[in-house]
Amino acid sequence: MTLTGQRVEAGRTGLSFRLDGAGFGYGNTTVLRDVALDVAPGEVMVVVGASGSGKSTLLRALAGLLAAREGRVLAGEEPVTGPGAERAMVFQDDGLLPWRTVRRNVELPLAIRKVSRRERALAATEWIERVGLTEAAERLPRELSGGMRQRVQLARALVGAPRAVLMDEPFGALDAQTRADMQRLLLDVLRDTSATVVFVTHDVDEALLLADRVAVLGRTGVKTVLETRGGPREALRERILKEL
Amino acid sequence: MTGGSAVRHRRSQGRSVSGGLAVRHRRVEGRSVLRWVTRVGCLVAAAGLWQVLTATDAHLWLRFDRLPGPGEVAARFATQLTTRLYYLDLLQSLIRILTGFALAAVAGITVGVLIARSRSAGDVLLPLLEAVRPIPAIALVPIAILLFPTDEQGIVFITFTAAFFPVMVSTRHAVRALPTLWEDAVRTLGGSRRHVLWNVVLPGTLPGVFGGLSVGMGVAWICVISAEMISGEFGVGYRTWHAYTIVDYPGVIVGMVTIGALGWLTSSVVELVGRRVTRWLPRGEGSGA
Numbered sequence: 001m002t003l004t005g006q007r008v009e010a011g012r013t014g015l016s017f018r019l020d021g022a023g024f025g026y027g028n029t030t031v032l033r034d035v036a037l038d039v040a041p042g043e044v045m046v047v048v049g050a051s052g053s054g055k056s057t058l059l060r061a062l063a064g065l066l067a068a069r070e071g072r073v074l075a076g077e078e079p080v081t082g083p084g085a086e087r088a089m090v091f092q093d094d095g096l097l098p099w100r101t102v103r104r105n106v107e108l109p110l111a112i113r114k115v116s117r118r119e120r121a122l123a124a125t126e127w128i129e130r131v132g133l134t135e136a137a138e139r140l141p142r143e144l145s146g147g148m149r150q151r152v153q154l155a156r157a158l159v160g161a162p163r164a165v166l167m168d169e170p171f172g173a174l175d176a177q178t179r180a181d182m183q184r185l186l187l188d189v190l191r192d193t194s195a196t197v198v199f200v201t202h203d204v205d206e207a208l209l210l211a212d213r214v215a216v217l218g219r220t221g222v223k224t225v226l227e228t229r230g231g232p233r234e235a236l237r238e239r240i241l242k243e244l
Numbered sequence: 245m246t247g248g249s250a251v252r253h254r255r256s257q258g259r260s261v262s263g264g265l266a267v268r269h270r271r272v273e274g275r276s277v278l279r280w281v282t283r284v285g286c287l288v289a290a291a292g293l294w295q296v297l298t299a300t301d302a303h304l305w306l307r308f309d310r311l312p313g314p315g316e317v318a319a320r321f322a323t324q325l326t327t328r329l330y331y332l333d334l335l336q337s338l339i340r341i342l343t344g345f346a347l348a349a350v351a352g353i354t355v356g357v358l359i360a361r362s363r364s365a366g367d368v369l370l371p372l373l374e375a376v377r378p379i380p381a382i383a384l385v386p387i388a389i390l391l392f393p394t395d396e397q398g399i400v401f402i403t404f405t406a407a408f409f410p411v412m413v414s415t416r417h418a419v420r421a422l423p424t425l426w427e428d429a430v431r432t433l434g435g436s437r438r439h440v441l442w443n444v445v446l447p448g449t450l451p452g453v454f455g456g457l458s459v460g461m462g463v464a465w466i467c468v469i470s471a472e473m474i475s476g477e478f479g480v481g482y483r484t485w486h487a488y489t490i491v492d493y494p495g496v497i498v499g500m501v502t503i504g505a506l507g508w509l510t511s512s513v514v515e516l517v518g519r520r521v522t523r524w525l526p527r528g529e530g531s532g533a
């Protein structure tokens with residue numbers, strides 16, 4: 001870790017989340033009602049659900065990009081009122097600013113925080129190396145493959161040492177091989193942080209691989225929260241598939 | 245040359261090298277020479293036609309007997325180029341258009357962003373702007389003469405008004421069309437409204453803004469020349485009209501060519517800068533040739 005990383009991360013723990021009777025929607029449509037969910041500090045919570053079940057909606061609510069219509073959304077002890085740097089988000093695709101190079105995209109959260117140029121460059125270099133993109137640091141997003149773009153998003157989300165990382169099907173658009181590489185990279189990177197992770201996917205195997213716990217999203221609200229630690233994988237798999 | 249230069253050329257673009265591509269590259273080079281021959285040939289043919297029509301005093305439905313021929317115009321051009329007045333006029337027109345255009349660019353982008361991003365700013369400004377927009381800038385000449393102490397300021401004002409609207413309108417549309425994803429990304433990284441403005445809105449709208457700037461430069465030339473013809477004491481537009489009133493037809497055509505060249509030059513600069521600052525746009529390779 002660089003000096004920046006240490007200073008920012010010192011004394012930081014993962015952020016917990018609590019949804020309590022929370023409801024969300026757009027215009028006249030209600031997407032989620034009466035959601036109750038607890039995410040513990042530092043855990044990897046994977047949310048699975050069918051397409052259109054409201055996974056992105058839930059994640060946007062945790063990020064503070066969407067306000068709850070009813071109930072409470074808490075991050076730590078505080079109600080979520082808007083987005084903030086302690087809750088970084090990784091989008092499914094195209095979340096990078098296309099006019100910034102890889103390096104300048106990764107530096108962005110530090111630039112926003114007015115970290116000095118030198119420290120910014122150091123931290124960015126380190127993260128770019130960790131995600132294996134040193135060679136591509138000066139390229140624009142359009143010159144990268146889908147997998148490389150997601151690596152940049154991962155580096156950009158983590159460079160600012162957030163207390164939570166919210167990931168919305170980040171590997172959904174990748175081919176099987178790249179997806180497996182990315183999952184390995186993610187597990188590797190997460191080992192060194194204390195950040196809480198809320199990871200959305202519709203792929204049950206991905207959920208089982210990454211999760212400490214899995215939440216299954218039914219038509220409205222979170223149906224079940226299943227522990228994946230211990231116990232036979234196959235049985236869990238069956239149970240998740242049944243809940244979906 | 246062949247192999248070596250083709251390879252080096254492609255390496256500079258960071259591409260891998262293969263024999264098949266080198267052959268294709270050479271073929272493309274040949275084709276582009278042919279295209280240049282076509283382009284130049286077409287211009288030469290047009291000049292030739294002009295020469296024939298004027299030399300024979302052709303009297304078809306259009307009458308070419310009083311129109312000066314290319315030789316006459318070229319000779320006139322050569323003498324004009326040696327006079328100080330020619331360059332003074334040129335400079336005068338350029339100062340007018342660049343001042344008006346620069347003011348229009350700044351004001352157009354600012355107002356366009358403001359209207360698109362703030363509802364209250366839209367409520368205040370839009371009715372006013374929509375009321376003025378349908379009036380062709382050149383129709384404002386009488387007002388400009390009444391309002392401004394000097395003709396100079398009036399002409400700049402006309403030019404400004406002409407270029408302002410295309411820039412403002414395209415900026416507004418570009419801001420509206422901006423994907424919310426980029427804004428969301430910056431906000432979840434801790435960015436404030438100001439960060440979103442500088443890091444997303446301004447760079448993200450540049451392609452649209454430059455569309456507006458290109459159009460704006462075009463209408464700015466129309467208006468500066470027309471305004472000079474009406475109320476100038478210097479300038480290419482004034483000189484061209486003056487040449488007409490003293491029956492100096494070669495002078496008129498020299499003026500026209502000068503205006504065309506200046507217009508082309510300024511548009512090219514806008515185009516070039518636009519391409520430079522929007523290099524991040526996904527573009528097919530070899531487009532824009």
Ligand SMILES: Nc1ncnc2c1ncn2[C@@H]1O[C@H](COP(=O)(O)OP(=O)(O)OP(=O)(O)O)[C@@H](O)[C@H]1O
Nearest residue numbers: 026029031049050051052053054055056057058202
């Ligand atoms: N901006 C919006 N305006 C109106 N309705 C929306 C909007 N975004 C999502 N919805 C609706 O909300 C519902 C849930 O959408 P959401 O994107 O949260 O689903 P999802 O579980 O993420 O699906 P996917 O797996 O396809 O990404 C859908 O029915 C969708 O039509």
Ligand SMILES: [Mg+2]
Nearest residue numbers: 055056057168
């Ligand atoms: Mg989604």
